[in-house]
Amino acid sequence: MTMDKFLVPAVAKPLDGxxxxxxxxxxxxxxxxxxxxADGISEISNVPHLKDMKTMSDVLRIIGCRIDxxxxxxxxxxxxxxxxxxxxxxxxxMRASFYxxxxxxxxxxxxxxxxxxxxAWGPRPIDLHLKGLEALGAKxxxxxxxxxxxxxxxxxxGTFHFPISSVGATVNLLxxxxxxxxxxxxxxxxxxxxxxxxxxxxxxxxAKIQGRGTRTLIIQGVESLTxxxxxxxxxxxxxxxxLCGAVxxxxxxxxxxxxxxxxxxxxxxxxxxxxxxxxxxxxxxxDARNKSLKPISVTTLPYPGFPTxxxxxxxxxxxxxxxxxxxxxxxxxxxxxxxxxxxxxGADIQLNGNTATxxxxxxxxxxxxxxxxxxxxxxLVLSGLIAEGETTISRIYHLDRGYEDFEAxxxxxxxxxxxxxxELA
Ligand code: EPU
Numbered sequence: 001m002t003m004d005k006f007l008v009p010a011v012a013k014p015l016d017g018x019x020x021x022x023x024x025x026x027x028x029x030x031x032x033x034x035x036x037x038a039d040g041i042s043e044i045s046n047v048p049h050l051k052d053m054k055t056m057s058d059v060l061r062i063i064g065c066r067i068d069x070x071x072x073x074x075x076x077x078x079x080x081x082x083x084x085x086x087x088x089x090x091x092x093x094m095r096a097s098f099y100x101x102x103x104x105x106x107x108x109x110x111x112x113x114x115x116x117x118x119x120a121w122g123p124r125p126i127d128l129h130l131k132g133l134e135a136l137g138a139k140x141x142x143x144x145x146x147x148x149x150x151x152x153x154x155x156x157x158g159t160f161h162f163p164i165s166s167v168g169a170t171v172n173l174l175x176x177x178x179x180x181x182x183x184x185x186x187x188x189x190x191x192x193x194x195x196x197x198x199x200x201x202x203x204x205x206x207a208k209i210q211g212r213g214t215r216t217l218i219i220q221g222v223e224s225l226t227x228x229x230x231x232x233x234x235x236x237x238x239x240x241x242x243l244c245g246a247v248x249x250x251x252x253x254x255x256x257x258x259x260x261x262x263x264x265x266x267x268x269x270x271x272x273x274x275x276x277x278x279x280x281x282x283x284x285x286x287d288a289r290n291k292s293l294k295p296i297s298v299t300t301l302p303y304p305g306f307p308t309x310x311x312x313x314x315x316x317x318x319x320x321x322x323x324x325x326x327x328x329x330x331x332x333x334x335x336x337x338x339x340x341x342x343x344x345x346g347a348d349i350q351l352n353g354n355t356a357t358x359x360x361x362x363x364x365x366x367x368x369x370x371x372x373x374x375x376x377x378x379x380l381v382l383s384g385l386i387a388e389g390e391t392t393i394s395r396i397y398h399l400d401r402g403y404e405d406f407e408a409x410x411x412x413x414x415x416x417x418x419x420x421x422x423e424l425a
């Protein structure tokens with residue numbers, strides 16, 4: 001873990017320019033474990049260079065896979081996979097490591113995966129992953145902080161109804177159901193674009209899945225799958241973050257190599273605020289220059305609603321707009337650790353339950369602040385861009401988990417965000 005900090009020197013010019021969006025971290029995190037379902041070398045392209053990809057590679061290496069890659073391509077060779085365990089040291093640093101549970105029990109009939117433990121913004125249960133796997137015939141035993149999953153022969157196709165929409169539990173069950181005996185039906189499955197990306201990848205491996213893009217996924221289990229090949233979709237959260245940058249600095253940003261349809265809820269928010277939004281086939285431009293922007297109310301929801309992952313960047317943005325805005329997070333009720341840090345910069349935000357009232361338009365002053373999670377880090381950088389004087393953001397290892405070449409992309413848009421390495425400080 002590096003202790004790098006970011007220094008945002010003074011008020012930035014309005015952002016102006018174009019950035020290319022990288023592959024979606026959360027899609028790759030679901031696709032990499034899919035490789036475990038087959039014997040051989042699977043390939044994934046458009047993979048971002050991020051800490052989380054390295055952590056998932058480490059998890060797969062412990063299992064016995066060989067992983068290499070260059071130019072945003074990854075090759076995962078599963079021929080040596082025989083150590084059916086994901087240890088606490090890795091799972092605790094990245095919850096998505098838990099995704100190996102489904103494919104390992106489906107293909108090998110047993111595995112042992114550490115419970116993820118807590119998260120900076122409150123409890124994040126995994127009960128649906130476990131109940132869902134039990135519905136497919138897995139026996140689950142929790143002992144010494146580990147989940148042990150076993151099955152006699154193959155998993156058995158079954159029906160599971162998700163009481164709430166869960167991206168992670170949908171991933172785990174989908175992975176497991178591909179190799180189960182007979183038909184599985186996942187009702188009220190998540191429909192985030194990253195799930196569609198995984199479905200396409202699994203289909204490239206020979207999986208039989210119907211209902212892509214809908215809340216009912218029907219999987220005809222097959223006896224074996226072949227190695228996969230596929231391309232990662234663009235990161236809609238990275239795109240949304242840079243577009244927030246356009247709004248907060250009253251500039252203009254074009255994001256390219258992305259899928260506009262994936263961020264429609266976000267673009268609607270920008271339009272409601274009063275920005276111009278232009279949409280192309282693989283790009284979006286948000287123009288906030290010389291606009292008088294209005295406060296709004298936003299509620300985070302499962303896709304296609306406004307994503308919880310953009311709640312913090314949007315909050316920073318709304319704090320720059322005169323008037324009272326509201327943000328309610330219905331996905332994670334405690335994901336608000338960034339509020340205290342935004343307040344240190346001078347923002348006026350009150351939290352009541354899972355709803356934040358942002359009394360916008362206060363001028364911000366640079367300060368030392370601390371990132372508490374990935375998206376909170378981005379929010380702090382955005383606020384730093386409009387704060388008078390220097391802002392220093394510590395613990396940016398959080399940001400490095402999810403934004404590739406962040407400083408370089410900011411520089412392309414005309415902003416200075418410098419990385420300070422402790423040994424150079
Ligand atoms: N939930 C349960 N039980 C479960 C699983 C989830 O109650 O077994 C609840 C959660 O507590 C939450 C809701 O269901 O209230 C939705 O959680 P979900 O399972 O969809 O979240 P996740 O799969 O753990 C993924 C992303 C998150 C993103 C959320 C919501 C990955 C690796 N992570 O998490 O992304 O915030 O979906 O969209 O895909 C990030 O990238 O920074 C990040 C945290």
